[in-house]
Amino acid sequence: DAEITQSPRHKITETGRQVTLACHQTWNHNNMFWYRQDLGHGLRLIHYSYGVHDTNKGEVSDGYSVSRSNTEDLPLTLESAASSQTSVYFCASSESAGAAYNEQFFGPGTRLTVL
Amino acid sequence: DAKTTQPPSMDCAEGRAANLPCNHSTISGNEYVYWYRQIHSQGPQYIIHGLKNNETNEMASLIITEDRKSSTLILPHATLRDTAVYYCIVRVEGTGGFKTIFGAGTRLFVKA
Numbered sequence: 410d411a412e413i414t415q416s417p418r419h420k421i422t423e424t425g426r427q428v429t430l431a432c433h434q435t436w437n438h439n440n441m442f443w444y445r446q447d448l449g450h451g452l453r454l455i456h457y458s459y460g461v462h463d464t465n466k467g468e469v470s471d472g473y474s475v476s477r478s479n480t481e482d483l484p485l486t487l488e489s490a491a492s493s494q495t496s497v498y499f500c501a502s503s504e505s506a507g508a509a510y511n512e513q514f515f516g517p518g519t520r521l522t523v524l
Numbered sequence: 525d526a527k528t529t530q531p532p533s534m535d536c537a538e539g540r541a542a543n544l545p546c547n548h549s550t551i552s553g554n555e556y557v558y559w560y561r562q563i564h565s566q567g568p569q570y571i572i573h574g575l576k577n578n579e580t581n582e583m584a585s586l587i588i589t590e591d592r593k594s595s596t597l598i599l600p601h602a603t604l605r606d607t608a609v610y611y612c613i614v615r616v617e618g619t620g621g622f623k624t625i626f627g628a629g630t631r632l633f634v635k636a
Contacts, residue, residue: 444626451611452568452626468625499567512558513624515567 411436415500415516423524428487430519432500440503440511441483443467443475445496446518452499458483490523497521527551528612533631536606542599544630546612549593555615557588558624559597561608568611568626571597602634 413434422428432441439460444452444467454467456475464475472494474486487494498519503511529547536542548557556575560568572579572586574595579586585598599606611629 442624451609451628454625497565501567512570512573513560513568515569518565518567 413500413502413514413516415498415519417519418517419520421522421524422490424490424492426490428490428521430485430487430498430500430521432483432485432516433481434500434502434514434516435481436502436504436514437480438502438504438514439480440505440513441477442501442503442513443473443483443485444499444501445469445494446499447496455485455498456483487521490521492523495521495523527614527625528627530610530612530627530630532628533633535633535635536599536602538604538634538636539601542597542602542606542632542634544597544599544610544612544632545594546596547594548612548614551592551614553592557586557592557595558613558615559584559586560611560613560626561606562611562629563605563608571610602632604634604636606632607634608632 416431442457443455446452453469455473456467458464458477461477500516501513503513556573558573559571562568572584574586574588588595609629609631611626615624
């Protein structure tokens, strides 16, 4: 069955370190998204991509970067981790941005702690 | 930046209908309304979407007002497993296309 996976599921790192969170989907979806969710809050969009080599900034993109070299993967990199980036990170994918309807499928999340 | 307004929390008795309201007064004519829910710490799950007409699927019904400025998600017979945060979402246009902005949602408590 097609799916979307994230790794690692849990990560503890230190301030200033570079961290990369992986997201992999097997639906062959064009669109992929990264969100962060802080305790008691909704999801905030970090970066998104509508296809290979396409990336766009979301609401809270400072300190994060993404690259899209193939359809299946959109890794999220924290260039220099800060304690404010402690959060749960969700990856999602959907078929087509141009379509009127595009249900998003979410991964299980990565819980990141920056000490 | 969320274009929707929802009550922060609601209670519902098990077996009764749960009616979750959402205001989206700035929605444009060709924008869909989407509903997702998030159970505990899992990733959000799609429930239903609609444009103008009322919609129903195996999970819920969506009632959209004629002026499209508000909608209501109806869970006809709520169970304890429906306790979750429910997000009402409309898409906004961003660089390169549309993107989805989640607000804080409504935390629904289904009580026995």
